[in-house]
Amino acid sequence: MSAPIPPTLARRVLQLALGRGMRARVVIADLDEEFDYRVRAGGRAAARRWYWRAAAGVSLSYIRRRPQRVHDPRHGASLMDSIFQDVRFAARALRKSPGFTAAALVTLVVGIGSSTAIFSLLNSVVLRPLPFERPDRLMFLAEADPAGDVFTIAWPNFQDWQRELKSFEAIAGQGAATFNLTGEGAAERLQGRAVSWNFLRLLGARPIVGRDFEPADDQLGVEHRVLISHALWTRRYARASDILGRQLMMDGHAHTVIGVLPEGFHVFRDDDIYEPFTVRATPGSGYQDRGNHMALFAIGRLRDGVSEVAARQELAAVAAALEKAHPVTNAGITGFVQPLAHRIVGDLRPTLIAMFAAVGFLLLIACVNVTNLQVARGAARRHELAVRVALGSGRLRLVRQLMAESLLLSAAGGLLGLVFGATMLRVLLALAPAGLPRLDEVSLDGAALVFACGAVLLSGLVFGVIPAFHASRRSGQQALVRASRNAGGAASMRLRRTLIVAETALALILLTGAGLMVRTMQQLSSVDTGIDVEHVATVRFTISNAEWDAARRRLFFEELEQKARALPGVADVALSMSLPIEGTNGWGSVFILGDRAPTATDLPSAEFTPVTSGYFSTMKMRIVAGRALEPADRGDSAHAIVVNETFAKRFWPDGNAVGQRLKQGWVDSPTPWREIVGVANDVKTYGVAETTPLQVYTPLAQDTARSVALIARTSIKPEAVLLSLSDLVKRLNGDLPVYNVATLSSMLAESTARERVTATVLGVFAAIALLLAAVGLYGIVSHGVTERTPEIGVRLALGAAPAAIVRLFLRGGVATAGTGIALGALGAFWLTRFLDQLLFGVTPADAIAFAAAAAALFAVALIACYLPAARAARISPTVALRGD
Numbered sequence: 017m018s019a020p021i022p023p024t025l026a027r028r029v030l031q032l033a034l035g036r037g038m039r040a041r042v043v044i045a046d047l048d049e050e051f052d053y054r055v056r057a058g059g060r061a062a063a064r065r066w067y068w069r070a071a072a073g074v075s076l077s078y079i080r081r082r083p084q085r086v087h088d089p090r091h092g093a094s095l096m097d098s099i100f101q102d103v104r105f106a107a108r109a110l111r112k113s114p115g116f117t118a119a120a121l122v123t124l125v126v127g128i129g130s131s132t133a134i135f136s137l138l139n140s141v142v143l144r145p146l147p148f149e150r151p152d153r154l155m156f157l158a159e160a161d162p163a164g165d166v167f168t169i170a171w172p173n174f175q176d177w178q179r180e181l182k183s184f185e186a187i188a189g190q191g192a193a194t195f196n197l198t199g200e201g202a203a204e205r206l207q208g209r210a211v212s213w214n215f216l217r218l219l220g221a222r223p224i225v226g227r228d229f230e231p232a233d234d235q236l237g238v239e240h241r242v243l244i245s246h247a248l249w250t251r252r253y254a255r256a257s258d259i260l261g262r263q264l265m266m267d268g269h270a271h272t273v274i275g276v277l278p279e280g281f282h283v284f285r286d287d288d289i290y291e292p293f294t295v296r297a298t299p300g301s302g303y304q305d306r307g308n309h310m311a312l313f314a315i316g317r318l319r320d321g322v323s324e325v326a327a328r329q330e331l332a333a334v335a336a337a338l339e340k341a342h343p344v345t346n347a348g349i350t351g352f353v354q355p356l357a358h359r360i361v362g363d364l365r366p367t368l369i370a371m372f373a374a375v376g377f378l379l380l381i382a383c384v385n386v387t388n389l390q391v392a393r394g395a396a397r398r399h400e401l402a403v404r405v406a407l408g409s410g411r412l413r414l415v416r417q418l419m420a421e422s423l424l425l426s427a428a429g430g431l432l433g434l435v436f437g438a439t440m441l442r443v444l445l446a447l448a449p450a451g452l453p454r455l456d457e458v459s460l461d462g463a464a465l466v467f468a469c470g471a472v473l474l475s476g477l478v479f480g481v482i483p484a485f486h487a488s489r490r491s492g493q494q495a496l497v498r499a500s501r502n503a504g505g506a507a508s509m510r511l512r513r514t515l516i517v518a519e520t521a522l523a524l525i526l527l528t529g530a531g532l533m534v535r536t537m538q539q540l541s542s543v544d545t546g547i548d549v550e551h552v553a554t555v556r557f558t559i560s561n562a563e564w565d566a567a568r569r570r571l572f573f574e575e576l577e578q579k580a581r582a583l584p585g586v587a588d589v590a591l592s593m594s595l596p597i598e599g600t601n602g603w604g605s606v607f608i609l610g611d612r613a614p615t616a617t618d619l620p621s622a623e624f625t626p627v628t629s630g631y632f633s634t635m636k637m638r639i640v641a642g643r644a645l646e647p648a649d650r651g652d653s654a655h656a657i658v659v660n661e662t663f664a665k666r667f668w669p670d671g672n673a674v675g676q677r678l679k680q681g682w683v684d685s686p687t688p689w690r691e692i693v694g695v696a697n698d699v700k701t702y703g704v705a706e707t708t709p710l711q712v713y714t715p716l717a718q719d720t721a722r723s724v725a726l727i728a729r730t731s732i733k734p735e736a737v738l739l740s741l742s743d744l745v746k747r748l749n750g751d752l753p754v755y756n757v758a759t760l761s762s763m764l765a766e767s768t769a770r771e772r773v774t775a776t777v778l779g780v781f782a783a784i785a786l787l788l789a790a791v792g793l794y795g796i797v798s799h800g801v802t803e804r805t806p807e808i809g810v811r812l813a814l815g816a817a818p819a820a821i822v823r824l825f826l827r828g829g830v831a832t833a834g835t836g837i838a839l840g841a842l843g844a845f846w847l848t849r850f851l852d853q854l855l856f857g858v859t860p861a862d863a864i865a866f867a868a869a870a871a872a873l874f875a876v877a878l879i880a881c882y883l884p885a886a887r888a889a890r891i892s893p894t895v896a897l898r899g900d
Contacts, residue, residue: 102420109421116393117425119791120386124429124475126784127382129436132460132468134375134777136441138368139467140458146357147280147457149220150317155327156359157187157314159335160352169312171303173338173346177314180334183327184316188212191311194723195289196560198751199265205558205753206248206266208289210311215290216243218317219283225249226260226275233274234292240271241292246279248288268561283315284360285451306345307682315356328353360453366853367774370529373850377526378781379471383478384519385788388795390422391512419481426476430468434460437468447776449769509800513832516792520836521843523785524873528844530782531865532851532858533775539857540768546699546708547596548636551587552760553734554595555741557752558723566720570651573716576726576748577628583740585732590631593721596699597760597767600625602721606710608667609677609689622663622710623701624680626719632658632696634729642674642694649715655690660711664695680712690714703767705856725756734759774854786873789836790880797829798884809893818889825888829881837870837877844869 110117145151158166159173168191169177178187193208213234222228223243233241242264253259263270271291293312303310318327331351339346358365438460448455559569573591580589594600605619631637632644640661649656657678664673673692680687690712698708716724726745730737742754765772801808808821848860858865 099420102417103424105417106421106424110425113393116389120389120425121429121432123382123385123389123788124426125432125436127379128426128430128433128468128471128475129440130781131372131375131379131471132433132437132464133440133444134368134372135467136437136460136464137444137458138372139463140461141452141454142361142365142368144457144463146360151357152355153318153320154219154356155184155316155318155324156352156354156356157316157331158352159309159349162348162350166352168309169314170306170309170345171312172306173349174312174314176338177331177334177351180337181316181327181330183319183322183330185319186214186218187314187316188215188218189293189312189314190215190283191293191313192284192287193289193291193311194558194560195266196558196751196753197264197266201252203746203751203753204252205755206288207285208242208291209283209287210291210293210295212293215315218315221278221281223275224278226273228275229292234294236294238295240269240295241274242266242271243275243277243290244273245277245281245286245288247286249276266560268563280456284453286456306342324353324355362453363853364452364770366850367770370851370854371774371777373847374526374529374778374781377522378785379475380478381519381522381526381785381788383475384515384522385792386425386475387478388512388515388519388792391515419476422481423473423476426472429475430472433471434465434468437464444773444777447769447773449766449773452770509796509803512796512799513828516789516796516832517836517839519792520789520833520873520877521840523782523789524837524840524869525844525847526778526782526785527869527873528840528848528866529851530775530778531869532848532855532860532862533771533778535858535862535865536771536854536856537768537775540704540771543700543704545596545704545764546637546697547760549597549760549764551730551732551734552634552727553730553737553741554725554727554756554758554760554763555738555745555754556595556723556725556756557745557754559752560722561751564722566651569720569722570717572748573628573720573724576745577630579748580726580728580741580744583728583737583744585730585737585740586728587731588630588634588729590628590634590727591716591724592625592627592631592727593716593719593724594623594625594701595725595727595760595763596635596701597703597763599702600709602626604680605682606712607679607681607683607685609679619682620666620710622712624712624714624719626714626716626721628716631713631727634727635699636729637699638697640695640697641671642692644694644696645713645715650717651720653718655688655718656693656715657690658694658696658713659692660696660708661698662708663710663712664692666710704764705768705771727760734761771854771856786876789873790876793829793833793877794880794884796832797825797881798887800825800828801884801888804888805891808888808891812891813893821889822882822885825885826878826881829885830878833874833877833881837873840873841866841870 146154148154157169157177159169160166169189174187174189181187189210189212191210193210195206195208197204197206211229213229213231216222216228224246226243229241229243232238244259244264249255249259253262256262259273259276262273264273265271266289271289277290316327318324328351331353335346335350339349441458441460445455445458559572564572577589577591580586593602600623602624603621604624606622607619627645629645629647629649632639639658641664642658645656645658659673664671667673668676673695676692677689678692679685679689696711696713699711700706701709701711726741728734728737728741738757738759742757745752745754811821812818844866845861850860852860
């Protein structure tokens with residue numbers, strides 16, 4: 017081995033060897049510690065190979081003779097050759113740094129994959145237009161009270177809207193319905209929708225088999241005609257070609273199939289049956305009563321040029337005119353208009369937006385972390401880059417080469433990220449609560465691929481530009497001198513500290529958001545539901561056949577309750593029209609004896625729930641005054657009721673509710689007067705996050721509902737009793753399909769599933785961000801230890817204590833982390849207010865969440881800084897000085 021050749025001499029040797037009119041193609045590779053060169057000369061046309069090894073860390077290899085050609089954009093092949101060479105060298109450089117490459121890839125895969133998965137959810141559920149004709153013109157219409165509560169439309173009011181509203185091309189009524197399908201195979205409970213005849217036409221849809229509804233189908237007394245879903249046609253009838261005209265026995269009536277809907281067609285949920293609304297609105301249902309708000313909402317299509325605001329104003333004017341014309345039933349009732357897409361998505365929109373914002377922060381943290389790795393790697397490659405500059409590489413050429421590495425790395429991370437994102441998307445869909453809208457449309461489609469490509473390009477530019485320009489800013493002989501003396505380390509260290517501050521701030525924002533959701537889950541779990549949900553099994557069934565009168569239903573309920581009580585493992589049994597947590601199936605106005613309410617609309621509304629006498633003991637509810645319902649409270653006895661504490665305190669705050677009388681509806685309503693015999697504790701009827709409504713419990717023997725839940729408290733695991741309860745109902749009547757088979761504890765968990773999934777996702781993202789911040793801090797302190805090893809040796813040799821060395825490095829690391837935490841706290845204080853709609857029991861500025869996030873991040877940062885600092889204190893002065 018010969019002595020190192022100076023760069024100027026090396027450049028001159030190259031010029032002489034190549035000759036005039038020739039140029040070299042230079043490839044950088046790993047080097048040994050000495051500098052040498054060899055010339056293997058062949059014939060005049062043969063290639064000359066140069067192989068350089070230098071202490072500067074550069075190898076010049078495979079130099080070919082070729083005519084010199086000035087770069088011209090017209091010479092596309094030359095540019096493509098150069099780009100291909102950059103990519104090939106970038107791949108070789110990344111392959112020779114496996115530690116760096118693996119760390120950067122894992123970071124990018126998590127960042128790009130997570131953001132792609134969440135974007136797919138957001139795009140499919142919120143951003144993508146509804147699959148209907150001109151979906152931006154579709155509006156959801158309902159009635160509302162002065163408090164802003166939205167409810168269903170009275171049928172006469174709906175008819176007036178159709179005649180009076182000019183802002184809409186058409187208005188169609190629709191409402192949820194259910195059907196018991198019997199007669200062919202096992203009985204099945206089907207979800208359906210009662211609609212106006214023009215419902216499909218308004219949406220721009222049409223059956224793929226058969227015909228649509230006509231006005232003649234939407235009349236009283238006509239034959240029951242239905243449209244069925246593609247899923248039902250496939251699942252139950254194997255796409256039978258003779259489906260048109262087939263008679264389906266549903267709810268004791270024959271329904272003729274006139275058409276099959278397109279595959280995947282649904283509006284609010286996956287309905288299997290569509291039936292004209294008027295057919296279901298029988299004369300005895302009271303649908304012509306303006307005070308009867310049936311299960312009817314509306315969808316309207318705005319005329320061209322009409323805005324949502326204008327339509328809302330016109331609807332308010334029509335509602336005011338109806339209020340003036342019908343003051344008893346319409347007082348205080350106005351209209352409600354909302355884009356159909358917003359109504360379908362509901363409160364899922366802020367959840368997905370919050371998740372997407374969180375994953376955006378995670379992607380940004382990943383880019384910052386990889387940028388930090390690139391800067392550190394650039395500092396380690398100072399010798400290599402310096403020699404390349406000394407040999408004539410321009411700054412733009414170096415930037416292009418380093419950017420090729422960054423983009424290649426981000427492209428690899430993007431490809432692997434798509435696999436990770438697809439897996440994460442499947443997990444999120446599996447965790448999603450049942451009934452969420454448009455989840456069947458979620459997929460990694462073209463929009464998700466475009467987003468992933470954008471994320472790859474953006475991340476490659478973000479973490480590539482800064483290190484590239486930082487590493488290429490020196491030139492010529494000066495670069496070699498500085499590189500040999502480890503100069504430039506201070507500038508690299510300042511840049512890395514700045515990146516760590518940004519990364520720590522972003523991590524704290526994510527941690528604070530996750531902390532707020534965890535606090536929300538704590539508050540939800542601490543809410544007293546008013547019942548004991550453990551060891552409770554329940555199944556639901558509906559008696560829809562008109563032949564089952566009240567007396568027959570009463571006898572069936574008594575037999576069912578008696579036989580269910582005798583099942584093994586069953587301790588107590590009850591029947592109820594509604595179940596806690598999932599909501600109520602009946603509500604109505606309340607008129608209290610002696611009340612002087614001027615209009616029916618001023619009456620308060622309460623939830624009316626028919627139950628058997630064993631309901632309170634089965635649910636382990638408390639009777640705080642009076643007595644519970646008893647078996648003697650039958651159809652031929654006095655009408656006794658039990659109200660909840662909220663009801664009693666509102667109307668009788670002095671505590672004398674027992675003995676008071678009230679009725680459901682207005683004073684002239686045909687409903688009987690009922691006497692309050694007891695007051696029960698409050699129960700969360702609509703979920704733990706909702707306020708407790710006014711609740712009235714009536715005897716099921718007096719209000720024989722058709723839709724009933726069988727509830728059993730068990731002495732064994734409730735899951736073991738569910739099948740026995742289902743079989744019992746089917747054994748007593750094979751035409752009663754059983755559905756909603758579940759334990760009460762699982763229903764409670766389902767009611768908070770959205771908050772739990774949000775907290776879990778944000779928590780995972782925050783944990784990843786915390787880990788990345790810790791790795792970054794560890795790396796910067798560790799790098800500082802390596803750079804200052806000679807200084808440490810001198811300090812220890814002069815008598816410095818190891819504790820002083822630890823404090824030296826801890827001070828810098830903790831100061832960096834503290835700055836990031838302070839900036840992150842300011843950012844979190846501003847950004848967490850957008851989580852307000854997702855929180856329960858806490859405020860966006862919750863001190864506990866902020867303090868916990870800051871403390872956790874500071875503790876992790878302290879550990880990350882202490883480990884390399886402690887290693888520095890154990891360095892032997894002799895070894896450190898000898899290395900220098």
